[in-house]
Amino acid sequence: MEKKSTKPIFPTGIYGITAEKFSGGRSNLEVVRAMIAGGISILQYREKRPRKSFAAMLEECRAIRDITREAGVLFIINDYPDIALLVDADGVHVGQDDFPVNEVRRLIGDEKLIGLSTHSPEQADAAVQAGADYIGVGPIFSTQTKDDVCAPVGLGYLEHVVRTSSLPFVAIGGIKEHNLDRVLERGARTVCLVTEIVGAPDIAATVRRLQAACA
Incomplete structure (x- = not known):
């Protein structure tokens, strides 16, 4: 009998990412709990060295794994x-x-x-061949969240992925509440807003509002 896959299903809605330097002095654990309280269903831990040691990141990820497992939230x-x-x-x-x-x-x-960031149609096609489970599509707009970010790919690349890609995807990069509708109108079903969430005074309320917009 063929073994049934237990691989998680990639969800729609808001895809959360930690970004402690933009979190207004709050820890990643505080932000994670607030995002989960807002109803997020997938969360990525993103921390670039040398800001933290591997030991510190491991300890933090163990704590976040416990929180996300208890809440039934996917942890990437x-x-x-x-x-x-x-x-x-x-x-x-x-x-x-x-x-x-x-x-x-x-x-x-x-x-x-396994998710893979892509910035062009060629990279999206290669992700399928490589065996990625989902792709990141972006940066859609200009963003300063990452130090090594490439130039914006624009809405045209998003439209290409919506038309042609067989993989689930998350639209990411410079997306804010004021331009979210432009991304959703073009067919995005999973969307990442980083600073708009982690920097919000009320993270849970912001996530609830964004989830409602996606729905």
């Missing part, structure tokens, strides 16, 4: 498949210059999600 770790394995996260997200998808798959197995 950016860049670090080793930490994802150690805390039993639901998946890993990598960029074009990180470990290749096939190598990450060898490490984490077939039951966890």
Whole structure:
């Protein structure tokens, strides 16, 4: 009998990402709890060295894994498949210059999600061939959240992915509440807003409002 896959299903709605430097002095754990209180269903831990040591990130991810597991929220770790394995996260997200998808798959197995950031139609096509489970599409608009961010890809690339890609995707990069409708109108069903959420005075209320807009 063929074994049934237990790989998580990629959800629609708001995709949360931690960004402690933009969180107004609040810790990642505080922000995660508030996002979950707002109804988020998928959350990515993103922390770039050398801001934190591996030991500190591991400790933080273990705590977030406990919180997300209890809440039934998917937990993705950016860049670090080793930490994802150690805390039993639901998946890993990598960029074009990180470990290749096939190598990450060898490490984490077939039951966890792998997301891959893409910035062009060619990269979206390659993600399918590489075996990614979902792709990031962006940055849609200009963003300063990441230090090494590429130029905005614009709404045209998003429209291309909506028309042609067989993979689920998350639209990301410079998306704010005031331009969210432009992204949704073009067919995005999972959307990431980083600073708009982690920097909000009331994170839970902001997530609820954004989730309602997506619905």
